[in-house]
Amino acid sequence: MDADCVLCKKLSTMSEIDVVWRFPHGIAVLGPWQYYHGYCMLIANSHATELSQLPDAARRAHFDEMCMLAHAIEKCFRPHKLNYELLGNQVPHLHWHLFPRYMEDPDRLQPVWLALDRAERDPELKRRLETGPTERAVTVAALQNQLKNINAVRA
Amino acid sequence: MDADCVLCKKLSTMSEIDVVWRFPHGIAVLGPWQYYHGYCMLIANSHATELSQLPDAARRAHFDEMCMLAHAIEKCFRPHKLNYELLGNQVPHLHWHLFPRYMEDPDRLQPVWLALDRAERDPELKRRLETGPTERAVTVAALQNQLKNINAVRA
Numbered sequence: 001m002d003a004d005c006v007l008c009k010k011l012s013t014m015s016e017i018d019v020v021w022r023f024p025h026g027i028a029v030l031g032p033w034q035y036y037h038g039y040c041m042l043i044a045n046s047h048a049t050e051l052s053q054l055p056d057a058a059r060r061a062h063f064d065e066m067c068m069l070a071h072a073i074e075k076c077f078r079p080h081k082l083n084y085e086l087l088g089n090q091v092p093h094l095h096w097h098l099f100p101r102y103m104e105d106p107d108r109l110q111p112v113w114l115a116l117d118r119a120e121r122d123p124e125l126k127r128r129l130e131t132g133p134t135e136r137a138v139t140v141a142a143l144q145n146q147l148k149n150i151n152a153v154r155a
Numbered sequence: 156m157d158a159d160c161v162l163c164k165k166l167s168t169m170s171e172i173d174v175v176w177r178f179p180h181g182i183a184v185l186g187p188w189q190y191y192h193g194y195c196m197l198i199a200n201s202h203a204t205e206l207s208q209l210p211d212a213a214r215r216a217h218f219d220e221m222c223m224l225a226h227a228i229e230k231c232f233r234p235h236k237l238n239y240e241l242l243g244n245q246v247p248h249l250h251w252h253l254f255p256r257y258m259e260d261p262d263r264l265q266p267v268w269l270a271l272d273r274a275e276r277d278p279e280l281k282r283r284l285e286t287g288p289t290e291r292a293v294t295v296a297a298l299q300n301q302l303k304n305i306n307a308v309r310a
Contacts, residue, residue, distance in 0.1 A: 050237060052226050063218045071207050082205060084241040089256060089264050092236060101244060109244050113266040 002047040007093035011043060018136070020143045021072075023065040025058060030140050034132025036099045036112060038077040038139060042066050044094035051086070051094065066096050068154075072146040073100055080108065157202040162248035166198060173291065175298045176227075178220040180213060185295050189287025191254045191267060193232040193294060197221050199249035206241070206249065221251050227301040228255055235263065 001008045011027065020028040020040055031039040044062060048054055054062060070082055079100030086096050101108050107115050119126040132139055156163045166182065175183040175195055186194040199217060203209055209217060225237055234255030241251050256263050262270050274281040287294055 050229070051222060051239070052229055052237075059222065060215060060218070063215070067206060067214065074205070074207055081242075081244055081247060082207075083244065084206070084239075085266070086239040087236075087266060089236055089238065089266070110272075111240070111242060111244070111266065111268040113268050114272055117265075117269055 002093070005047055005093050006091050007043055007095060008047050011045065018140065020140055021069065021147050023068070025062050026065055028065075028069050028143075030136055030143075031097065033099075033112070033116065033129045034136065034139065035105075035129040036101065037132045037134075038073040038079070038098075038100045038143065040069055040073065040098050040143070042069055042096040042098065048094050049088060049092040054094075062094070066098070068147065068150055069143075070098055072143050072150060073098060075146050075150075076142045083112065085111075157248070160202055160248050161246050162198055162250060163202050166200065173295065175295055176224065176302050178223070180217050181220050183220075183224050183298075185291055185298075186252065188254075188267070188271065188284045189291065189294065190260075190284040191256065192287045192289075193228040193234070193253075193255045193298065195224055195228065195253045195298070197224055197251040197253065203249050204243060204247040209249075217249070221253070223302065223305055224298075225253055227298050227305060228253060230301050230305075231297045238267065240266075 001012070014027065014029070018030045020030055026042050026044045028040050028042050031041050033039050042065065046058075051059055066084070070084070073079065074082060077100055080103045081101040083099040083101060084096060085099070086094065088094065099112050115125070115129060119129050156167070169182065169184070173185045175185055181197050181199045183195050183197050186196050188194050197220065201213075206214055221239070225239070228234065229237060232255055235258045236256040238254040238256060239251060240254070241249065243249065254267050270280070270284060274284050
């Protein structure tokens with residue numbers, strides 16, 4: 001834990017409401033932009049700022065967890081495409097953004113960040129991008145059911 | 156190979172100039188935006204549109220290759236941060252963008268796509284973002300030397 005890291009603090013005070021799954025090496029939480037229905041972040045448990053700081057085995061386990069989460073999103077919501085992004089420019093603690101993209105999104109050929117940037121100056125767009133087709137709790141429950149199935153098959 | 160896929164065609168007609176490394180499962184090429192010095196794309200050899208389409212072993216090997224390339228970029232150019240992005244919204248054939256970020260970039264807290272979007276309407280910015288601190292061939296050679304070292308250690 002790094003006392004100055006926003007995500008380290010968040011991990012220790014996480015509300016269970018948005019927790020999708022606790023993996024051995026990270027925690028999946030439902031992200032704020034549910035126009036991208038099923039958008040999750042996977043936050044590494046340990047404070048590392050780059051993948052190269054993880055030992056090989058831990059990094060591979062981290063990828064396996066990311067792929068399990070991605071698989072659950074695909075099975076639940078059948079997106080047209082899945083976008084994976086590990087940036088950390090503002091918060092340098094390893095966390096992946098998994099953004100499902102859908103055919104009805106007029107901006108589906110662009111990275112989500114262009115629309116999210118516009119949303120900072122447009123409260124109506126912001127509200128629209130925050131709103132999914134179902135309540136957040138319903139989305140979380142669907143992902144959890146899927147992850148239970150995936151884990152049952154792997155166990 | 157998918158006859159309609161831009162990247163499948165590119166793989167079969169690739170100019171060697173920008174090839175950084177041929178891995179068993181993918182090919183690393185130097186990307187166009189060398190303001191992000193060392194920016195590479197890692198293109199999967201096989202035509203898959205989502206990570207979940209790869210068998211587990213191939214997907215893990217693909218990640219290992221990506222991490223080897225990332226490590227070479229970090230060792231060569233010491234970026235402040237490394238951004239990993241697998242999108243495929245326009246070209247749905249698995250390819251990673253590895254964007255090194257530097258302290259002197261005034262937009263370093265943002266994803267690169269905001270600046271790249273502005274560059275589409277601003278030829279001067281486009282030219283600036285395409286230009287690295289060294290010739291492209293010098294950048295490629297530095298990465299190749301580093302990858303030779305990394306492979307020698309692993310062999």
